[in-house]
Amino acid sequence: MNLKWSLKSGMPKANVSDQVNFSGLWHCLRMVACTSVLVCLGALSGCDDHPTNDLNTVSEMVEALSKKGVKGMSLNAAKTFMVAEGFEVEELKKAKWKKKSDLDYLRCKREDGSPPIKRRWEVALINDGKVVNEIEARSALVYP
8 A cells, every 4th residue: 555645634545456454543532532521621620629519518619628727717817719710708806606695707798500409608707807817607598
């Protein structure tokens, strides 16, 4: 079999007299390329380092934040972390949270999901003015 390389396409060209079918080879190469892309995308989606995404319960939220070491973080570090997680953060002093009063805490608010039903999160990072001492949360479904 005589194969010639085309400088324009970089693809092998067979003489007309040769009975070579490259369509099966190209199909196989395309499948390998597509599979590689899908594997890479799957691996990248697993690298999402946002532990508070896709949670449904208050206990899951508190556990996720605890595992990330939010309790014991400085206020600035905790605020930066929560903002990176998609929360709006506000520092409150001598404020009320649930049935407790005179608390200093970072109030972190976020809504997840898409209309018509969303989950509203509110997390309180109770602190002593320097570091987070306690994590509490509440959640509610919001719909029209």
